[in-house]
Amino acid sequence: MARPAKRKKLSDRGLQLVARRFKVLSEPARLKLLxxxxxxxxxxxxxxxxxxxTQGNVSKHLxxxxxxxxxxxxxxxxxxFYFISDPQILDLCELMCSKLEAExxxxxxxxx
Amino acid sequence: MARPAKRKKLSDRGLQLVARRFKVLSEPARLKLLxxxxxxxxxxxxxxxxxxxTQGNVSKHLxxxxxxxxxxxxxxxxxxFYFISDPQILDLCELMCSKLEAExxxxxxxxx
DNA sequence: GCACTGTATCACGATATGGTAGTATAGTCA
DNA sequence: TGACTATACTACCATATCGTGATACAGTGC
Numbered sequence: 001m002a003r004p005a006k007r008k009k010l011s012d013r014g015l016q017l018v019a020r021r022f023k024v025l026s027e028p029a030r031l032k033l034l035x036x037x038x039x040x041x042x043x044x045x046x047x048x049x050x051x052x053x054t055q056g057n058v059s060k061h062l063x064x065x066x067x068x069x070x071x072x073x074x075x076x077x078x079x080x081f082y083f084i085s086d087p088q089i090l091d092l093c094e095l096m097c098s099k100l101e102a103e104x105x106x107x108x109x110x111x112x
Numbered sequence: 113m114a115r116p117a118k119r120k121k122l123s124d125r126g127l128q129l130v131a132r133r134f135k136v137l138s139e140p141a142r143l144k145l146l147x148x149x150x151x152x153x154x155x156x157x158x159x160x161x162x163x164x165x166t167q168g169n170v171s172k173h174l175x176x177x178x179x180x181x182x183x184x185x186x187x188x189x190x191x192x193f194y195f196i197s198d199p200q201i202l203d204l205c206e207l208m209c210s211k212l213e214a215e216x217x218x219x220x221x222x223x224x
Numbered sequence: 225g226c227a228c229t230g231t232a233t234c235a236c237g238a239t240a241t242g243g244t245a246g247t248a249t250a251g252t253c254a
Numbered sequence: 255t256g257a258c259t260a261t262a263c264t265a266c267c268a269t270a271t272c273g274t275g276a277t278a279c280a281g282t283g284c
Contacts, residue, residue: 015140023138028127
């Protein structure tokens with residue numbers, strides 16, 4: 001049962017930093033934005049339409065995603081094109097997704 | 113740049129569920145508890161000592177972790193032994209950890 | 225310069241959540 | 255049964271964060 005000790009114990013500070021990253025992913029609006037950027041860059045107006053979020057809201061969440069380096073932006077004239085700067089983030093989401101999928105399908109099997 | 117579309121677009125409900133899972137991991141206290149359980153079950157009193165959290169606090173967070181099925185418990189006499197019921201969770205944490213580690217070491221390299 | 229568009233920011237109310245202290249409950253032992 | 259221990263639960267306050275509406279700012283074209 002016990003796992004091998006791959007990693008030395010994380011300090012409180014380390015835990016805090018990790019927790020902070022997870023927190024960024026703990027908001028549906030931000031996940032939605034990441035999904036919308038999954039296949040390439042988008043400018044803000046497009047993101048507003050893709051996500052059904054308000055302009056201020058999109059801007060705020062993009063700011064948060066940029067703060068932690070998950071996305072970055074490229075300005076061009078009036079437009080700001082956002083893109084995922086850390087593709088590994090998508091792997092994390094993917095992993096969580098498949099976990100949930102597996103769980104739910106397992107649970108639902110109990111009723112079939 | 114663009115990723116292959118491995119997964120069909122997640123519904124709002126799906127996003128909400130994924131976000132909720134990430135939220136559970138977005139709290140240092142809960143990460144600390146998961147770490148403390150990484151190598152095997154522990155009873156609550158041991159967890160209190162391992163984590164330096166108060167009893168009520170430990171109990172509350174363990175409840176949250178149990179609600180989403182990340183840990184489970186086995187009662188034995190007066191003691192409650194908690195254990196990780198979904199080891200994949202540790203992989204997720206591990207992944208986030210190494211990401212951070214890589215990021216920071218990359219950033220710090222700019223000053224060497 | 226002026227009007228317009230796209231984006232960022234600010235202020236604010238509402239809600240959610242963490243920590244704590246206190247209390248309740250259940251198992252144990254004399 | 256009664257005292258004791260281990261754990262769970264409740265009520266509360268403090269803080270953080272979301273969404274929104276209003277406003278500011280920057281780039282473009284006339």
